[in-house]
Amino acid sequence: MADPICKAVDIVFVRFELTDLEVQKEYLLHFGMRPAHETGNVIYFKGTGADPFIYTATKGAENRYVSSGYRVGARADLERLADHFNVDIVQSREPGGGEKVVLKDPDGLGVEVFHGVERTVAPTQQAPSLNAGFDKPRQNHLQRFGKGADEWRSHDGKLVYELTSKVMRLGHTAINIADPKRSMDWYADTLGFLVSDNIVLPDGMVMGGFMRCDLGDTPADHHTINITALPPEKLDAHGSFGHAGFELTESVDDLMAGHFHMKTVGKYAHEWGIGRHLLGSQMYDYWRDPAGFILEHWTDGDLLDASVPAVNAPARDVILAQYGPVVPSSFNLTMPPEKAEEVRKTDPSMSTLFL
Ligand SMILES: [Fe+2]
Numbered sequence: 001m002a003d004p005i006c007k008a009v010d011i012v013f014v015r016f017e018l019t020d021l022e023v024q025k026e027y028l029l030h031f032g033m034r035p036a037h038e039t040g041n042v043i044y045f046k047g048t049g050a051d052p053f054i055y056t057a058t059k060g061a062e063n064r065y066v067s068s069g070y071r072v073g074a075r076a077d078l079e080r081l082a083d084h085f086n087v088d089i090v091q092s093r094e095p096g097g098g099e100k101v102v103l104k105d106p107d108g109l110g111v112e113v114f115h116g117v118e119r120t121v122a123p124t125q126q127a128p129s130l131n132a133g134f135d136k137p138r139q140n141h142l143q144r145f146g147k148g149a150d151e152w153r154s155h156d157g158k159l160v161y162e163l164t165s166k167v168m169r170l171g172h173t174a175i176n177i178a179d180p181k182r183s184m185d186w187y188a189d190t191l192g193f194l195v196s197d198n199i200v201l202p203d204g205m206v207m208g209g210f211m212r213c214d215l216g217d218t219p220a221d222h223h224t225i226n227i228t229a230l231p232p233e234k235l236d237a238h239g240s241f242g243h244a245g246f247e248l249t250e251s252v253d254d255l256m257a258g259h260f261h262m263k264t265v266g267k268y269a270h271e272w273g274i275g276r277h278l279l280g281s282q283m284y285d286y287w288r289d290p291a292g293f294i295l296e297h298w299t300d301g302d303l304l305d306a307s308v309p310a311v312n313a314p315a316r317d318v319i320l321a322q323y324g325p326v327v328p329s330s331f332n333l334t335m336p337p338e339k340a341e342e343v344r345k346t347d348p349s350m351s352t353l354f355l
Helices: 021-031 075-085 180-191 232-238 252-265 337-346 350-354
Strands: 008-018 034-038 042-046 055-059 064-072 099-104 110-115 152-155 158-161 167-177 194-200 206-212 225-229 241-248 269-276 283-288 294-299 311-314
Touching (some): 021 055, 075 110, 110 180, 241 252, 252 269
Antiparallel strands (some): 008 064, 099 110, 206 225
């Protein structure tokens, strides 16, 4: 393969157009993000990591996924992209500044590539000390997460666990597309992504894959993008956005806290989890936002450097996690929460396809 036009070093944010920013602001706070900036018709949210924002939405006429933002290491990367796609390098007027080029992938999804964005120094975090089986390093020290039982509060007679997850950063997106080879080649050629897993159907056809950033000797997340082919009628009905996966600051307790926060708040649609994926190995918990887009909390994912070759994985490895609830038929499809509830009742789970 020829050298890619550039090598993205990470994904940074997802951008949406939404009809109601107020309900989304409330959702994102419960989901565990922090407000970063707001103008009359644009909201920006950040995590505890170094990126100035990891989620942004503009008020608009419809609910629509617009683009994902990526970061490159040198201005020369932007120059090569601008030359190749015959687009301009433009100054970003959004939090963190920097310069960017705006591209469209083969399915028309926005891909914004940034350089020179001002990032903060993310605070370092003490890893939790876990006692397990034969290895019990925590002694004479009590395990407490947050304020312990004081995180529970009564709201109008209903008990709510108040501690949210602490979202750190965006780790990946999952997109549904028409032609897996075309899309995987485009992301490999344009952003330098490496294949971690090809997803292979029983007849040998590749239906998509998990791809990661090429950071050479430095390990990168197992996947920065997940690409899945869908038939045209499903793409027409649900669009291309599958989900966005946000990594948490602290490990499993952070995931569990967020789960029980969302659950006891009682306003939002749970999509899938808690479980541990097979491809990427991360523990996951998926929630559907009020506009119908799926956002994931995840922790403890695999890291691979560029030396690790691509693997051909059967499709069942995506659908059947290492453990967790059976995947619902609404998973990775954008639809309003009420519709998802209906679909889950009437359609068989995708996992039945692989039994
Ligand atoms: Fe994910």
